[in-house]
Amino acid sequence: EGAISKEGERVPFVAPWHRAHPNAVEGLNSAGFDILSLANNHMMDYGDAALMDTIDRLEDANIAYTGGGSSQQEAESPAIIERNGLSIGVLGVDATPQSANYFSQAQPSSPGVHMMDVSPHYPETHVDHTDVDRLLTSIESAKEKTDILLILFHFGIGATPTVPQKYLAKTAVDAGVDCVLGTNAHVLQGATVYNSTPILYGLSHFFWDPITSQYPNIKPFSKDTMLVRMSLTAAGVERVHLHPARLKNDNPVILSSDAEAFDRISTTLKNLSAREGTDLLEKEDRLEVPI
Numbered sequence: 001e002g003a004i005s006k007e008g009e010r011v012p013f014v015a016p017w018h019r020a021h022p023n024a025v026e027g028l029n030s031a032g033f034d035i036l037s038l039a040n041n042h043m044m045d046y047g048d049a050a051l052m053d054t055i056d057r058l059e060d061a062n063i064a065y066t067g068g069g070s071s072q073q074e075a076e077s078p079a080i081i082e083r084n085g086l087s088i089g090v091l092g093v094d095a096t097p098q099s100a101n102y103f104s105q106a107q108p109s110s111p112g113v114h115m116m117d118v119s120p121h122y123p124e125t126h127v128d129h130t131d132v133d134r135l136l137t138s139i140e141s142a143k144e145k146t147d148i149l150l151i152l153f154h155f156g157i158g159a160t161p162t163v164p165q166k167y168l169a170k171t172a173v174d175a176g177v178d179c180v181l182g183t184n185a186h187v188l189q190g191a192t193v194y195n196s197t198p199i200l201y202g203l204s205h206f207f208w209d210p211i212t213s214q215y216p217n218i219k220p221f222s223k224d225t226m227l228v229r230m231s232l233t234a235a236g237v238e239r240v241h242l243h244p245a246r247l248k249n250d251n252p253v254i255l256s257s258d259a260e261a262f263d264r265i266s267t268t269l270k271n272l273s274a275r276e277g278t279d280l281l282e283k284e285d286r287l288e289v290p291i
Helices: 024-031 047-061 101-106 129-143 163-175 212-213 264-273
Strands: 033-037 064-066 079-083 084-092 148-155 178-183 191-194 197-200 224-233 237-246 249-254 279-283 287-288
Touching: 024 047, 033 084, 033 163, 047 064, 047 237, 064 079, 064 084, 079 237, 084 129, 129 148, 129 163, 129 224, 148 163, 163 191, 191 264, 197 237, 224 249, 224 264, 237 264, 264 287
Parallel strands: 033 064, 084 148, 148 178, 178 197
Antiparallel strands: 079 084, 191 197, 224 237, 237 249, 237 287, 279 287
């Protein structure tokens, strides 16, 4: 959650500032990442220089990116990869309630991220509808280029999906995306199905370094996570499996069904999903979202 760069200077009024050492790109490559979303509320902590350096490093490593770029058009375009005859697109969107960071939004001729203004000041949805119109345009354009379209929202805080989370997820599904994935909550959130489309509100952490002490309210739960496996076909998302996991040495380890934390994390996911109206199915060492 931040730039992968030593370039740039800290932007005032943002603290805490996040960024990763440039050798993190090697880790992404060795871990098998094909696409990275740059849309998060810390990507611009060190300004335009750090963002553009991050993009250069990802391009050199042949890792596709979305959600950030040298212009609004680039930031709001999908990353697209071809796999087994399918064109798979991913859109990245930052929808955190960080009005103070609104300078991060990409402009027609200046760098930034694909960012939406989220605030209780907007009635009912808590989202600026001008930004929603831009999102719908991005989805429409991306669907013309892809067989499968996933959207990765950086949104939410805590275990319960917020008003803007639910609104944006359903809006994206209504516009035609095939799956909604969420980050930023820093803990697990529930999964649900809307119009036969899976919505995973909060994936928790794939990697989390020892800065947890800065966030004491999430520290007890920040190592509980899950890995998601999806089966994709030309018709859309066919299956979604959730694998309970724990961070060990800051990296995710999928748990076997007899592991000490497996039942606790599985129960957490089932309870959180039930609150959203979806009963997850138990499948030995994993849970299945009933599409």
